[in-house]
Amino acid sequence: MIKSKKTKAADYFIAFVCFLLILVCIIPLFSVFARSLSSPSALMRKEVFLWPVGFNLDAYVRVLSSNKYTWSLIWTAMLTVMGVILSLFMTIILAYPLTYDNLKGRKFFNAFAIFTMYFGAGTIPMYLLLKQVGLLNRWPVLVIPFCLSVFNMIIMRSFMYSIPESLKESAEIDGAGPIRILISIYLPLCKPVLATLSLFYAVGRWNGFSDALYFLSPAQERYYPIQLLLYQLIQNVTSVDPSQEAFTQPGISETLQMASVMIATIPILMVYPFLQRYFVTGATLGAEKG
C-alpha cells in the first residue's frame, strides 16, 4: 500500500531508534568477545574494551579442542532437545484442560499448580526425594525433575484463551472429542506460543547447571552440561583460598572466563532465528465468521 511521506519519515525514525538500541545491546557482548581474543598481559593492564589487544586464541584452543568439552557441548544439545520436547508435552497437557471453563474442579487444579510456584523447599528435600525415586546420579535427573514450569503453563493458557470459542464449538458439533480438538485446532494455532516456550525451556536447560552440580557426583562427569564444566574450569583457575580473598591465580582466568561465555552463548543464540519463522501473524485469519 502506498505510504504517505509522513509515515515513511516515521519509519526511518523508528529504524534509527532500533539501531541505537542494537548498539546498546551489542557493545557489551562485543567487548566480551574482544577480551576473549586478547592476550592475558593486555587484560592485566585493563587495556581492552572494544578491540582485542595482543591477539591470541589459546583460550579457545584450550577449551574447544579437548574432547571433554566438545562431547559436553553435544551432550548438552541432546539434553536440551529432550528437555524441550518433554517440557512442551507436559505444559500442553496441563494448560489445555484448564481452558475449559465448565470443567469441574478447574479452580482446584489451577490453584494446585500455582501454589507450587510459591512454596519450594530447596535442595535437601529434593535430594532425598530423588534418592528414594532412584534418579540420583543418573542422567535423567537432568530432564525429569524440572521439566514442567507453571509460569510457562500460564502463558500458554492465556494464549489459548485468545483462540475464539466458536472454533471449538464448531468442532464439537461435528462430534470431535477434546483430544481431537486439541490436536487439529488448538496446536496448529498455538505455534507462536509453542515457539516462545520451546525457546524458554531450551535456554533454561542450556544455561542450567546447579541441578547437575548437586544431583550428579563427580564420578558421572561425562553427563555434566557444558555450563557446569566451564563453571568448574573458572572456579579452579580462580581458586580462592578463604584467607587470600584478593589474590587469584594470575591473568589467564579472565580470557578463559570470556571465552567460556562466548562458547556457551553462541549455540543458543543460533536457535532463536529458526524459531522466528513461527511468529507468523494472522494464523486465525478468516477462520471465524462475523
Add this chain to the structure above:
Amino acid sequence: MENFITKPDNIPWSARMGNSRLEEAFLPQWRKRMLCFLLFPFIPVAVFFILVGIFKVPILFIAFIIALVLGIFGSTLSVYLRITELDRISVNGELISYTGDKRETFLYCLKTRLLNLVTLGIYWLGGFDARAMNKARYSRTTRTDEVSNQKRSGFTGKILHIIFPKLLVTSVPIILMIGTHLIPIRERSELFWTELARAGTRLFPPNMDLWGLTKALARNGVSAFSNQHYYNEVTTLLMTGILVFVACSLLIPLYRYKMLKWEIDGTAIDGYQLRFTAAYNKYLGNVYLGLVMIYVPVVLIITLMVNKAKIIPSVYHLLIIALYILLLAIFGFVSYLAAKFRIQNTEILAPTSRQIPWESYMVTEEALNLSLVESEREVFCEAQRRKFANYMRRHWTLYLLLVLPVIYLIVFRYVPMLFIQIGFKQNNIVVPISDVSWAREYGFGWLLDAFKTRDFRLALRNTLMLNGLDLVLGFPAPIILAILLNELAFKKYKRVAQTVYYMPNFLSWVIISSLAIQLFNGTDGLINQWLNNMGSSGIRPFEQNGQWVAMYVLLGIWQSAGWGTIIYLAAIAGINPEYYEAASIDGASRWQKIWHITLTGLRPTIIILLIMRLGSIVGSDFERPFALRNPLITEVSDVLSIFIYQRGIRGMQFPLTAAVGIFQSVICLIFLFTANSLAKKVGERGVL
C-alpha cells in the same frame, strides 16, 4: 422437677411463619440471641483475665469474685431480655399470647444460667493453676531443650501444654453433643450417654485422693488448687465441671419446652411443639458456629495476652483452634443445608395425625423429622447421579490428560514441600523432619529473631523499593520495545534486531558487573573519563546510594527487556491483521492503530504478566544484587535474598532460610490474590 424449663435461648421466638420466608423472620432474632449469648459467659471471663493479667490484681480470688458478680449481672440482664420477648411471638402474622407465668420462668431461667456460670468458673479456675504463674526455674539442658522449657513454665505454657490435651479429651463429648443435634432425636440420646461414660473412665483415676484435697482446701483456701501434690485431683474436678456444664447445656433442651405454654385458636401448644426442626437445626448450627468462631479463639488470645508472653499463638494452638472451627463449621454448614433443603421441600410432606391450623407447615417433632429425612435424601441423590453421568461421558478425556501433570506435581513439588516445616523447627537436617522438635516461640522463633534485627527490616525495605522501581520502570519496557519492533517496516532488519535485543540476557551478572565497573568506575571508568574531559565531575554509581539504585534498575531493564519482548511478540502475532486494514481504511493514524488495536490485543497478556510480576513483589533474585553490591552501598543493596544467603545458607541455618522463604511466599500470595481479584473486577480472566 415438675416445671423444669430452662433459658429458652435457642428457640426461634418470633418466627413469623406462613408466606414470609423464615430467613427474614429469623435473622434479627438470631442477632439478639448472639448478643445475649456473648453477655453470658464471655464478659466475666474477659474481665476476670484483664483484672488478673493487666492490672495485676494480687489476690486471685478477688478477681474471680468480681468476674462472678459481673457474670451474674450479665446473665440476669440477658434472661430479662429473653422473658420480655415471650409475648411477642406471632404466627401467620397474628400475635399469640403467652400463658405461662413470666416471673416463674424468669426465676427458673436465672437459676439454670447461674448453674452454668458456676461450672464455667470451675473450668477456668482449674486452668488457672497458680504454680504456672511463678515462672519455675529449669536447669540448663542441651541447647535446644533449654529454651523451649523456659517457655513451658509460663502461665500460657502451663494451660496450653498440659491442660489443653486434657481438654481435648473432654472435647469429644462436646463435638458429639453438636453432632447429636443433627441426628434424629431418638438415636441422639443413646449415643450421647455411651460416649460420655467412656470419657468418664479416663478422667477418674483410681488413686484419687479427694479427702486430702478437701483438707488442703480447708487449710489454705483456693491456693490449695495450686499445690503440686493435688494436681491430678484438681484437673479431674475441672473436667467433671466441664462435663456437668456439657450435660446441663445438652440435657436441658430435651425437656425445656413443656414449661412454655401458648394458646393458639383454642388449642394449647407448648414450646416443644412450636419448635421448627428446620429452623431449629439451622439456628443451632449457626449458634455453635458462633460459639467457636468468637468464643474459643478470643478467650485463648486473652489467656495469652494475660500472660503478656507472646501474643502470637503457636502453630500448635492454631491447629487446635482450626480443628474446632473446621469441625463445627462443617456441622453448622450441614445443618444449614439440611434446614434450607427442608424449607424448600416442605410441600411434599403428608400432614400427620396432630392437625394444627397452619397445616401447610407445623407438625409434631417426630413426624416432621422422620418423614423429611428419608424422602429428601432419595430425591437429592437421584438428580445428582443423572447429571454427573452425562458430564463425565463428554469430559473424561480431559481428566485423563490431567492425570500425568498432577502426579508429576505431587511427586516432584508437593512431597519435597513437606520439608518446609523446618522453618518452624530446630536446625536439624539429619533427623527425619517430623521428629525435629518445634523452634522457640511456638515455632515462630526464627522469623521473630529475623524481625528483631535491623538488617532484616532494612532488607525488606530495600526489596520492596528495588522491586517497586523494577515494576514501575522495568515492566513497560518490553511492551514498548515489542510495539516498536512491530512497527518496524523492514522485515529482515526486524529479525536481526529481535535477535540482538535478547542477547544481553545470556550474560551472567558476574560478567555484567565487571563490565559495569569498567564503565562506571569512579576514577578510571570510561564514562567518567569521557565526562571529565567534557567538564562535568563524572558519575559515582558505585559510591552513592541513589546513583547505585538507578544503575541497578537500568542494568535490569537492559538485561531483561529484550527477553520480555518475545512473549509480547507472540501475543501480537495472535492479533487479526484485518483490524489494521480496517483501521487504516478509516484513516486511523499510526498512533491510533497502536493504541486501539495492538495494545488492546496485548491487554490479556499484559494483565497476566502484571499479576505474576506483582505476585513476586517481595521475592528477590539473588545474582543481580549480589554481583553489583560492594561495601560502600550495602545500605541500599542488601535485599532479602542476600540476608538469607549470608545468615541462612552460609551460616548453615536452614530453618532461617525456610522461614524467611515462607514469609516471602505468603506475602507474594497475598499480592497475587489481590491483583487477581482486581483483574477480575476489570473484566479480565485473571490467573486463578
Add this chain to the structure above:
Amino acid sequence: MKKKLLALLLAGMMITTMLAGCVSDDDVPETPAVTETAPVAEPPEVAEEIADEDFDEMELVDGNWRFKETRQITALIYERNNDIRTPAHDNYYTDFIKSELLRIHNIELTEYVPVGRWEESDTIPLWLASGDAPDVCVTYNHAAIQEYAAMGAVHDLTDLVHEHRSRLTHMWDLFTEHNIYGARNPETGAIYYLETTLANSARINTFVREDWLAALGLAEPKTTQEFEDMLIAFRDNADLLLGNNAARMVPFGLASDVGWQTNNLLVSFTPDGITERERYVLGGDERQTMWPGTKEAVRVLNRWFNESLIYPEFALITGSDDTLTNLVNAGFVGSFMSNWDIPYRGENSNQVLVKQEVGPEAAFIAVDPFQNDAGNTFKVRGGAFDRKIFFPATNTEPLASIFFIDFMSRPEIIQHLQLGIEGINHDIVDGVPIFKAAVGSLKDDEGEDVLDDDGKRIPADETNLPYIINSPNNIDMTITINGFYRGGGLTALALPNSFPGTDARYIEKALEYANKNSVPNMELNLGEIFSQSGMAEVIQDKRDSLFANAIRANPADFDAVYDQYWQEYLDSGMQAIIDERAERWAQYFGTADFRPTD
C-alpha cells in the same frame, strides 16, 4: 432502641479492654548479668583406658595393632579437577595408602568418595541428610561443623580417643593434646571433631618491590613512618619507576577485605601486652577488628587514601575479582600485604610474572615495619588448627576409622605422600629436597607449552603420569596435617625450596618476618558461643563496610563516619557475641587476665 444502645456499649467496652491488653509494655529482656560463679576448675571426667588384655578385637603384631578380621571403611577426598591431573579418588597415592593400611591394620579402605573442593559446603549437608556420607570426612568450613555437631549428625569421639590412648600413639603425638581437646565441650566433654594440625604457623606478611627500593636508594623500612615515606617516594617518582604507565602507579595495593590485607598494621596499634582475656572476649572477629587501637590504625589508612597512596577503587574488588592480582602482575603495585607466601605460590606466581613483565631484577621481598607502642613489630601468627576431621553418625566402624586417622598421622606415611618419589617429584641436592613438577609439560624450543589435539599439555613422559601430586604439599591426601611435616626427615628442610621460580632467600625472609614477635591465634574452646552461630559472613560484611567507608571518608568527619559504622557493626550482633564470650570467660577463669598455666 434502649436495648440496642446498651448492647453497643457493652460490645465497645469488651473490644477496648481486649485492645488495651495488647498495648502493654513489652518487657525488654535484661542483658545477662555477669554471674560471678566460682571458676570451673576441673576438666570434664574422661573414659578410662581399656587394658590390652581385655581388648580382644585387635592384636599386637610386630609393634602394630591389627584387627583380627578385616574391617571396611570409606573416606572423603577433595577433587580439584586441575588440567593435568590423575583422578583424586584413584591414583598411585591412594593405592599406596590402601595397601599400607591393609598390611598394617588389616583395615580395607573400600572407596575414596570424591567431592568438589569448592562445592564442599553444599554437598556434605546433602550427604548427612540422606545418610550416604563416607565414614571419615574432612571439612574446611568451621561454621558448618559447629552446626553438624549441634544437629547430632556426628559421632562423639571422646570414648574412642581415650579408651585407646596408648594404642593411638601416632595420632596423639602429631595432634598433641591441644588439637585433640581443641573442639572438646568443656562441660560435657564431648569431642565431635578433631582439629587437624597446621604445620607452618606463618600467617601474614608485607611485601615491597625490591627493585623499586634499590632504584630510589631507600633502605628496608623499619617503622610505620618509614613505610609511609617509602609509599610517598613511590608516588612522587611514578614516572621514574613506571615510565609512560606513571598514571597507573599504586603505592599500596588493597582490596575489599581490608581486615586481612592490613592486619599487621591494625594489630601494631594495639597497646603492648594484650591479655588473653581480651584476646578471647574480643576474639569473635578473626581479623582482630575488635582489638583496641583499630580506630587509630584506620585513621592512618584514611590519611594514606587521601594522599592517594592506596588504590582508589579498593572497595569494588570483592569476591574472586582479580583486578588487584592483575595490577600486581603488571608491575604497577609497589607494596601490599597478604598471606605470608602469596607472591611465590604456584608455577606462574606473582614473582614469576612480574619478572616476565618488568625484568629479571623485579621481585617482592618481605618487610616488617609496623612497630607498636613498645617498639616491637607485634603481630598475630597462625594457630595450630586447620581442617576438621569428623565421623558422620552413619559411621558403623568408628574404631577402624580412628585407627585410620592414627595411620594417617604416621610420619613415614606423611613424608612419602608429601615428598613423592625421588627423581620424579623431587631431587635430593646435598641433602635438601628440591621439588619439581612430576610431569613437566613438553616444551617447544622457545619454552611454550606444546598442546596435544586434546588441548592438554603433553606430559614429558607418560610413565610419571600416575605420580602427579594433585594439591600443594599433597594436603588433599595428608588429611591430618597441612604443610610439610616439621618433625624431622627431609620434609623439615623442604619448605624453602618448594616454590618453583623463587630462590630460598625470599622464603626464609618471609618465614622469619611472619613469625617475628608474634602471638598465636586464640584457639580457646569454652563451649559453643550461641550468638555466633551463622554469623561469620555477616561479621565479614559489616567489617568490610566499616573499613571501606571509614578509609574513604574525608579526614574532617572521619571520627563521625567511623563511629557510625562502628555502632552498626556492634549492633549487627557483635555486641551480643562479646557479652557471651565475657560471661563464658568469667564462668571458667573468673576475673583472671591469663589462663592458669597448669
